[in-house]
Amino acid sequence: MTKNQNVLSWVDEMIELCKPDKVVWLDGSQEQLQTLRDEACATGEMIKLNEEKLPGCYLHRTAVNDVARVEHRTFICTRKKEDAGPINNWEDPVVMYDRLRKMYDGVMKGRTMYVIPYCMGPIGSKLSKVGVELTDSIYVVLNMDIMTRMGKQALEHLGDTSNDFVRGLHSKADVDEEKRYIVHFPEDNAIWSINSGYGGNVLLGKKCFALRIASYQGKNEGWMAEHMLILGVENPQGETKYIAAAFPSACGKTNLAMLIPPEVYKKQGYKVWTVGDDIAWMRIGDDGRLWAINPEAGFFGVAPGTNEKSNPNALATTKRGTIFTNVAHNLDDNTVWWEGLDKNPPEHAKDWKGNDWNGKTSTEKGANPNSRFTAPAKNCPCISDKFNDPLGVPISAIVFGGRRAKTAPLVYQSRSWQHGVFVGSIMASETTAAATGAVGVVRRDPMAMRPFCGYHMGDYFGHWLEMGKKLGNKAPKIFNVNWFRTDDEGHFIWPGFGDNMRVLMWILARCEDKVDAVETPIGYEPKPEDINIEGLDITTDTVAGLLDVDKDLWREESAGIEDFYKQFGDRLPKELSEELETLKANLK
Numbered sequence: 001m002t003k004n005q006n007v008l009s010w011v012d013e014m015i016e017l018c019k020p021d022k023v024v025w026l027d028g029s030q031e032q033l034q035t036l037r038d039e040a041c042a043t044g045e046m047i048k049l050n051e052e053k054l055p056g057c058y059l060h061r062t063a064v065n066d067v068a069r070v071e072h073r074t075f076i077c078t079r080k081k082e083d084a085g086p087i088n089n090w091e092d093p094v095v096m097y098d099r100l101r102k103m104y105d106g107v108m109k110g111r112t113m114y115v116i117p118y119c120m121g122p123i124g125s126k127l128s129k130v131g132v133e134l135t136d137s138i139y140v141v142l143n144m145d146i147m148t149r150m151g152k153q154a155l156e157h158l159g160d161t162s163n164d165f166v167r168g169l170h171s172k173a174d175v176d177e178e179k180r181y182i183v184h185f186p187e188d189n190a191i192w193s194i195n196s197g198y199g200g201n202v203l204l205g206k207k208c209f210a211l212r213i214a215s216y217q218g219k220n221e222g223w224m225a226e227h228m229l230i231l232g233v234e235n236p237q238g239e240t241k242y243i244a245a246a247f248p249s250a251c252g253k254t255n256l257a258m259l260i261p262p263e264v265y266k267k268q269g270y271k272v273w274t275v276g277d278d279i280a281w282m283r284i285g286d287d288g289r290l291w292a293i294n295p296e297a298g299f300f301g302v303a304p305g306t307n308e309k310s311n312p313n314a315l316a317t318t319k320r321g322t323i324f325t326n327v328a329h330n331l332d333d334n335t336v337w338w339e340g341l342d343k344n345p346p347e348h349a350k351d352w353k354g355n356d357w358n359g360k361t362s363t364e365k366g367a368n369p370n371s372r373f374t375a376p377a378k379n380c381p382c383i384s385d386k387f388n389d390p391l392g393v394p395i396s397a398i399v400f401g402g403r404r405a406k407t408a409p410l411v412y413q414s415r416s417w418q419h420g421v422f423v424g425s426i427m428a429s430e431t432t433a434a435a436t437g438a439v440g441v442v443r444r445d446p447m448a449m450r451p452f453c454g455y456h457m458g459d460y461f462g463h464w465l466e467m468g469k470k471l472g473n474k475a476p477k478i479f480n481v482n483w484f485r486t487d488d489e490g491h492f493i494w495p496g497f498g499d500n501m502r503v504l505m506w507i508l509a510r511c512e513d514k515v516d517a518v519e520t521p522i523g524y525e526p527k528p529e530d531i532n533i534e535g536l537d538i539t540t541d542t543v544a545g546l547l548d549v550d551k552d553l554w555r556e557e558s559a560g561i562e563d564f565y566k567q568f569g570d571r572l573p574k575e576l577s578e579e580l581e582t583l584k585a586n587l588k
């Protein structure tokens with residue numbers, strides 16, 4: 001399928017190591033994929049769902065011990081320890097290769113090795129990059145088919161001589177969590193993953209390549225790989241402005257990316273278009289502005305809570321050609337169900353573990369809280385017509401956000417790019433089910449990249465500052481939002497979902513200099529009356545409350561930031577310490 005010797009000799013080397021019985025190169029053809037789907041159904045790896053109700057859809061269950069990313073078993077193996085930074089797990093690459101080689105030795109005996117060439121980003125785009133994943137899992141092959149542009153086209157994009165591709169090796173091995181490793185060798189363009197079958201650990205194009213390896217490449221090559229959705233807001237005159245927004249996993253990126261405008265905006269003719277829901281690759285274009293592509297071709301979205309009201313576009317996207325993972329299986333009509341889909345759980349069902357489950361009487365959950373759908377972007381009713389554009393889209397605003405019950409206001413704007421980098425660097429959020437570990441604990445998650453930055457986080461902040469210098473006055477404006485403030489009873493105050501557009505409208509008005517702001521100790525905020533609440537049953541006073549900056553809480557916050565910053569030592573850019581000093585002074 002290719003004459004590229006770099007690819008061929010590396011695949012040969014890995015065959016020699018893993019010793020598969022058979023090797024199959026994925027060409028991307030429907031015939032080949034259908035053969036694999038049929039085979040996965042025959043072995044029980046996947047279940048074919050109701051062809052009338054969910055055409056081309058399948059259900060898969062992972063091992064019970066294998067339902068989320070494993071941050072404590074994820075490594076960045078740079079030659080020098082300090083290059084991985086204080087937040088990443090590190091091991092000497094020589095030691096790690098040695099340890100892993102022993103584990104991969106003969107691991108595919110009796111199995112087939114699938115060779116998946118794939119392209120992250122539109123075929124033919126200068127922003128796109130190629131990877132090759134070797135795996136012994138058909139589930140991985142079929143997910144990669146949805147999430148990337150895969151097959152022959154990717155090898156054609158790479159060409160016959162290039163060596164610029166990411167070498168990904170994956171084996172489920174025994175799915176032994178004690179021996180699970182998700183390992184990145186950024187200096188070798190390589191990812192080795194073993195003993196998992198869960199999405200973020202094994203779909204190597206996604207977090208492993210498109211964030212960890214790509215963030216490292218971006219630093220060296222002068223571009224950015226970010227954990228961001230990309231959406232376009234089209235005004236009634238037909239002009240579209242694009243926003244990139246970073247939120248930690250399972251904090252609503254997919255919902256924001258696909259939002260349905262509230263009636264006030266819909267009736268005026270506003271529309272929202274989705275470019276991406278998880279990852280943005282951004283470069284400075286010939287015009288000096290920041291341009292972004294979504295490197296992925298599908299959505300790997302959280303199923304629970306997705307419904308006709310919260311995200312009708314995502315729901316529509318999952319109606320065909322979708323793989324569901326760890327949701328409940330409705331045996332009456334061979335469809336799927338998850339908590340928050342509707343108020344009518346099936347009585348005759350299997351839960352995500354495959355046990356008999358009655359949704360009406362059981363106290364157990366039917367779907368795992370981190371159950372997922374893998375759905376083709378082209379199914380999405382609001383997919384942007386720029387989705388496949390090799391140039392990407394120009395970004396007007398960058399938005400950071402997290403899940404914070406108090407502290408962070410509904411929205412504020414940074415005073416400058418430098419201050420914006422500070423705002424991103426101090427992001428904090430309550431943890432979710434997307435990674436193993438306790439849920440609901442506040443942790444610092446700079447730019448939502450804490451689990452995904454492939455090098456020293458201090459250098460990463462430095463790279464952001466560099467990009468700002470290059471962008472100059474063409475830099476996007478930077479904002480922070482928080483949809484998750486709660487009242488004394490713990491209820492969310494802001495309605496969220498589609499109504500978040502009301503905040504995006506203020507953000508875009510700021511980018512176009514069409515609305516004033518008030519200066520606060522933490523940055524610029526809207527006047528409460530400038531957030532449009534027409535049609536909502538909250539008042540301007542509620543908005544004022546949501547915008548309130550509690551100086552005591554922020555003084556605690558700045559102490560927390562100071563602590564957090566300490567670990568970066570002299571690799572923390574001095575600009576950020578200056579910003580922290582300014583914040584402390586403003587709070588006096």
Ligand code: SAT
Nearest residue numbers: 069199200207249434
């Ligand atoms: O599991 S993934 O890492 O692919 C999804 C996420 O956690 O954002």
Ligand code: MN
Nearest residue numbers: 227248249278
């Ligand atoms: Mn994500």
